[in-house]
Amino acid sequence: MKIDRLRAYPIAIDRSEVFKIATGSSLTAENVYVRVDSGEYTGWGNSSPNSVTKETTESILKMLRGVQGEVERSDVDIEELWGELSEKHPHDPSALAGLDIGLYDLLGKMEGKQVYEMYGGKSRGVITDRTIGIMRLTDTVEHAREYVDKGFTALKIKIGLDLLEDIKRVAAVREEVGGDIRIWVDANQGYSVEESITLCQKLADLNVEFVEQPVKEEDLEGLKRVTKESSIPVMADEVMKDHEIAEKICSEEIADMVNIKLMKCGGLTGAWKIVDVLEDYGVDAMVGCMGEDVPAIAAGVNLCLTTDRITHADLDSHFMLSDMAFDGLEFKGGKLWLSGETGLGIKVLDDKLEKYHMDLEGVV
Ligand SMILES: [Mg+2]
Structure with missing residues (x-):
């Protein structure tokens, strides 16, 4: 699969109400949407900053910026790329998830099928x-x-x-x-x-x-x-x-x-x-x-x-x-x-x- 472009969109949307759990509470949900383009096709994924993996919107953007060169190339195999990136970036699973989800969305569109x-x-x-x-x-x-x-x-x-x-x-x-x-x-x-x-x-x-x-x-x-x-x-x-x-x-x-x-x-x-x-x-x-x-x-x-x-x-x-x-x-x-x-x-x-x-x- 050829990837022409990787882009990231940081977004903040308020929750309908404060969400409180045993480890903290939050009113706003930040997300980073990940967009991958190949020719006429576009795939979308999303990364969610969170306290479990200790990732922030900034850390997710930094990781995606760092891997841009590896992703934008002509022969991306999702599993192979995932293997490389998960080894190099073991502390950025949500950033990787956004990219991975976007790539599957793109692959499905290119193959004319739903992901499942x-x-x-x-x-x-x-x-x-x-x-x-x-x-x-x-x-x-x-x-x-x-x-x-x-x-x-x-x-x-x-x-x-x-x-x-x-x-x-x-x-x-x-x-x-x-x-x-x-x-x-x-x-x-x-x-x-x-x-x-x-x-x-x-x-x-x-x-x-x-x-x-x-x-x-x-x-x-x-x-x-x-x-x-x-x-x-x-x-x-x-x-x-x-x-x-x-x-x-x-x-x-x-x-x-x-x-x-x-x-x-x-x-x-x-x-x-x-x-x-x-x-x-x-x-x-x-x-x-x-x-x-x-x-x-x-x-x-x-x-x-x-x-x-x-x-x-x-x-x-x-x-x-x-x-x-x-x-x-x-x-x-x-x-x-x-x-x-x-x-x-x-x-x-x-x-x-x-x-x-x-x-x-x-x-x-
Ligand atoms: Mg739980």
């Missing part, structure tokens, strides 16, 4: 949850009701700051939405091992489907202990960055499930490497997100369609934005549907790119 079609997937809607940040009990219940009324059949409740209050919040949501709505929880490393074990017992009674990353990411022994003691599945998230750690988590039974985020693992290429490991061990995954807009979310949907190992999807960050710079994803009947257009199935909205553009130095 190129990798043997079949079309279907993907059930996504809707995440509720850390907030007061009454607000938590109000948000849960609103999302269920909008058609969501799964809710992910953020917890991790106050054990007793968290259990009350989850119980109140269960009572409000009834038994048919799926409830997932994410502690974002907020608890000790002992607290996590207590938490899991209580959540099992509330028919919670799984708990995400209850303990600190570096505490693998602790996570393994919680997994062993818990009667509900425990999912590794912050610690689950690439296929090498996936191998360790699966082989040592550190967690029951893993959360694959394109921003942590360098995009679709990195995600498929993780899926290969999960296949070997028969471990299931959720595909998650950071603060990304439609391109990376559409990539997540495409990823889901290429494997049965991804049984859960938490692809909702675009719903939290007050506006979006891309079109192409539809939410209907509790599921995300791709547009059917080639590539990722998305369309850029030029006026929005202009409107939310961040005026920064060193843009590629």
Whole structure:
């Protein structure tokens, strides 16, 4: 594949409301959109700065600027390029993800196919949850009701700051939405091992489907202990960055499930490497997100369609934005549907790119 030009667009869009989790809160989502051109075709990806990989808008722009020469050439093989860049830039997985996603969008368009079609997937809607940040009990219940009324059949409740209050919040949501709505929880490393074990017992009674990353990411022994003691599945998230750690988590039974985020693992290429490991061990995954807009979310949907190992999807960050710079994803009947257009199935909205553009130095 010949790449004529790589460009990056830093964008800041306010969220509809402050999003608070155990490790911090934010009102604005910054994204870097990555554009790759080949002749008449254009592919779009997006990188999302985040605290898990410790990347910023500036670091993402710097990485993309640094690799421009390697990308703009006549014989780009995505996997090969990904291998080179992931080795040279091990601390820039989100920057790499934006590029990788853009290249797959471009490849699909050039081949006249949707991305999942190129990798043997079949079309279907993907059930996504809707995440509720850390907030007061009454607000938590109000948000849960609103999302269920909008058609969501799964809710992910953020917890991790106050054990007793968290259990009350989850119980109140269960009572409000009834038994048919799926409830997932994410502690974002907020608890000790002992607290996590207590938490899991209580959540099992509330028919919670799984708990995400209850303990600190570096505490693998602790996570393994919680997994062993818990009667509900425990999912590794912050610690689950690439296929090498996936191998360790699966082989040592550190967690029951893993959360694959394109921003942590360098995009679709990195995600498929993780899926290969999960296949070997028969471990299931959720595909998650950071603060990304439609391109990376559409990539997540495409990823889901290429494997049965991804049984859960938490692809909702675009719903939290007050506006979006891309079109192409539809939410209907509790599921995300791709547009059917080639590539990722998305369309850029030029006026929005202009409107939310961040005026920064060193843009590629
Ligand atoms: Mg998480």
